[in-house]
Amino acid sequence: MWTLVFRGLATGSIYSLTAMGIVLVLSTTNVMNFAQGDMGMFLAFIAFALLMRHVSYPIAIVAVVAVGLLLGALLERGLMAKVRKTTSHLGMLIVTLALTMILEGLAGYFFGTTPLLFPPALQGDPLHVFGAILDRQDLLSLAVAGVVVFILFLVLYRTKIGIASRSLAEDEYAAKLLGIPVRSIYIFIWATSFGLAGLAGVMVAPKLSLEPGFMIVIQLKAFIAAVLGGMNSVVGAVVGGLLLGVMENLVAYYVPQIKDSFSLILVVIVLLFLPEGLFGRRAARRA
Amino acid sequence: MKKYAPFLALALALLIPVALRQKPSLVYYLNLSMIYAISAQGLNLLMGIGGQISLGHAAFMAIGGYTSAVLVTVLHVPFGIALLAGVALSCLFGLVIGFPALRLQGFYLAIATLALGNVVTDIIKRLSITGGDYGLRNIPAPSLFGFTFASSLSQFYLILAGLLLTILVTRNFIRSKSGMALQAMRDSETGALAVGINASHYKLLAFVLASAFAGLAGVLYAHSVSYLNTGNFGLDLSINLLAITIIGGMGTVWGVVLGSLLWVFVRNLMGTSLEMLTGVLFGVILLLVVLFLPRGLSEIGYRISGRLRSNRQRG
Numbered sequence: 001m002w003t004l005v006f007r008g009l010a011t012g013s014i015y016s017l018t019a020m021g022i023v024l025v026l027s028t029t030n031v032m033n034f035a036q037g038d039m040g041m042f043l044a045f046i047a048f049a050l051l052m053r054h055v056s057y058p059i060a061i062v063a064v065v066a067v068g069l070l071l072g073a074l075l076e077r078g079l080m081a082k083v084r085k086t087t088s089h090l091g092m093l094i095v096t097l098a099l100t101m102i103l104e105g106l107a108g109y110f111f112g113t114t115p116l117l118f119p120p121a122l123q124g125d126p127l128h129v130f131g132a133i134l135d136r137q138d139l140l141s142l143a144v145a146g147v148v149v150f151i152l153f154l155v156l157y158r159t160k161i162g163i164a165s166r167s168l169a170e171d172e173y174a175a176k177l178l179g180i181p182v183r184s185i186y187i188f189i190w191a192t193s194f195g196l197a198g199l200a201g202v203m204v205a206p207k208l209s210l211e212p213g214f215m216i217v218i219q220l221k222a223f224i225a226a227v228l229g230g231m232n233s234v235v236g237a238v239v240g241g242l243l244l245g246v247m248e249n250l251v252a253y254y255v256p257q258i259k260d261s262f263s264l265i266l267v268v269i270v271l272l273f274l275p276e277g278l279f280g281r282r283a284a285r286r287a
Numbered sequence: 288m289k290k291y292a293p294f295l296a297l298a299l300a301l302l303i304p305v306a307l308r309q310k311p312s313l314v315y316y317l318n319l320s321m322i323y324a325i326s327a328q329g330l331n332l333l334m335g336i337g338g339q340i341s342l343g344h345a346a347f348m349a350i351g352g353y354t355s356a357v358l359v360t361v362l363h364v365p366f367g368i369a370l371l372a373g374v375a376l377s378c379l380f381g382l383v384i385g386f387p388a389l390r391l392q393g394f395y396l397a398i399a400t401l402a403l404g405n406v407v408t409d410i411i412k413r414l415s416i417t418g419g420d421y422g423l424r425n426i427p428a429p430s431l432f433g434f435t436f437a438s439s440l441s442q443f444y445l446i447l448a449g450l451l452l453t454i455l456v457t458r459n460f461i462r463s464k465s466g467m468a469l470q471a472m473r474d475s476e477t478g479a480l481a482v483g484i485n486a487s488h489y490k491l492l493a494f495v496l497a498s499a500f501a502g503l504a505g506v507l508y509a510h511s512v513s514y515l516n517t518g519n520f521g522l523d524l525s526i527n528l529l530a531i532t533i534i535g536g537m538g539t540v541w542g543v544v545l546g547s548l549l550w551v552f553v554r555n556l557m558g559t560s561l562e563m564l565t566g567v568l569f570g571v572i573l574l575l576v577v578l579f580l581p582r583g584l585s586e587i588g589y590r591i592s593g594r595l596r597s598n599r600q601r602g
Binding site for chain 1: 338340342383391398399405409526530562563565566567571573574577581
């Protein structure tokens with residue numbers, strides 16, 4: 001039982017990392033980013049290439065997060081800033097879908113479509129704590145997610161740029177009136193989000209096999225986590241991710257008949273009975 | 288002249304396979320293009336008219352295709368009834384997913400359909416009646432009223448009939464009360480609500496219709512390709528169908544035909560070694576279309592014909 005819960009939390013921490021990226025971008029820039037998972041996939045491939053060239057593991061992780069930050073900033077500066085002027089929300093969503101086609105195509109072209117084995121960061125026997133069996137890689141991803149959540153909340157609630165981003169998410173018009181530098185905040189948010197994508201990709205890749213489509217499932221679960229937590233709440237994304245991970249593991253063990261359809265059932269139930277999610281506020285209607 | 292253009296196009300379309308008698312593979316690709324066009328026509332309705340997005344359109348094709356194929360191969364049901372059953376089951380799934388997702392604003396339909404796409408392929412893979420991971424092989428060719436559409440040449444006409452049906456339904460839907468209501472809502476949700484349009488009702492109608500089109504396309508795919516595998520109905524097909532719709536041009540009935548032809552032929556010209564780059568190419572085209580041609584490639588056609596018309600008026 002505790003092993004199941006722990007494993008659920010570990011998988012959930014990956015969902016949380018991905019969901020946080022999605023929610024950050026959605027609440028501040030109003031873009032539903034369907035490329036979050038595939039950006040993680042692409043960055044995991046870069047990490048894999050680095051590791052194969054005998055770069056040490058910590059350096060590879062730092063490098064990949066840096067590349068993610070850079071790509072996020074570039075995407076906002078080079079593309080999203082232009083798209084925002086010409087198209088609607090639907091158009092921006094489609095831009096992120098185009099991005100998934102490009103990322104998956106490039107990954108498939110350069111690295112092939114045969115699944116690759118991504119080496120885990122921590123090897124060795126699982127630990128036994130209070131009768132629960134704890135895998136070392138799982139512990140690591142939980143720890144990493146914990147540290148990242150802590151830092152992110154410090155930034156969002158204690159620094160100028162973080163508070164400015166939250167005000168932008170709260171009321172874009174008022175934030176602009178107050179002279180908040182919207183363009184730099186958009187860059188900051190996209191960069192943070194793709195940095196998170198890189199971390200999630202590298203943490204989960206050893207548990208799955210590395211191939212161009214391997215993050216699609218994670219991305220789907222991250223969306224469900226975000227819906228569960230409330231689409232515009234970063235806290236909701238963290239809690240939703242962990243909760244989804246645990247529920248999924250328990251369901252797979254105790255009610256294996258509905259294991260495959262669980263995610264769909266959950267989405268339908270949440271949308272029917274709890275459309276704002278656990279932590280979301282009811283979105284104001286806008287014309 | 289403009290009045291007769293559709294009939295001229297139809298006559299040309301009827302003659303195409305006769306001209307290509309010597310090249311059955313080309314006819315086969317044309318058939319595939321038309322099947323994808325039928326499916327994308329549903330997205331055109333949903334997205335171009337309804338302003339909603341679906342990421343599980345391939346799943347509805349899988350539902351239609353597998354339902355009909357299993358009915359025909361295992362239960363020996365006649366094709367006509369299997370076809371109706373496939374379309375009906377797609378509609379039912381559309382209703383179940385669309386009802387909770389479309390009452391809410393925003394992108395909830397995209398998330399719910401993404402989940403559906405994943406779940407449907409997982410379940411089909413696990414069932415034994417659907418051939419699991421190996422897929423279903425040797426699905427018999429479609430036959431209606433004692434006539435079997437065995438060759439790709441004869442299937443061409445069957446699929447063309449399906450395509451024309453969806454085009455007619457789409458045209459009428461756009462001009463109907465529901466279509467008008469949806470367009471009003473797409474352009475201004477508050478305005479539409481103010482004049483008393485029931486938003487979720489019409490969105491649901493469009494989504495169920497879109498599911499029906501996808502189901503029909505799935506049935507035709509199953510019986511003309513005669514092989515089904517869940518790998519062919521994943522998220523990438525859903526995204527490609529979206530790309531076909533947007534690249535061809537939303538809001539016009541002919542755009543999706545153009546988009547599907549482009550997609551099927553470019554993909555097969557590039558060959559398997561460059562298949563991955565086709566994805567990149569279409570991603571880039573999709574980006575460019577969103578940025579510069581909001582009404583897709585068919586806009587180029589309209590611009591040219593518009594220019595011709597204005598020249599004639601002038602001169």
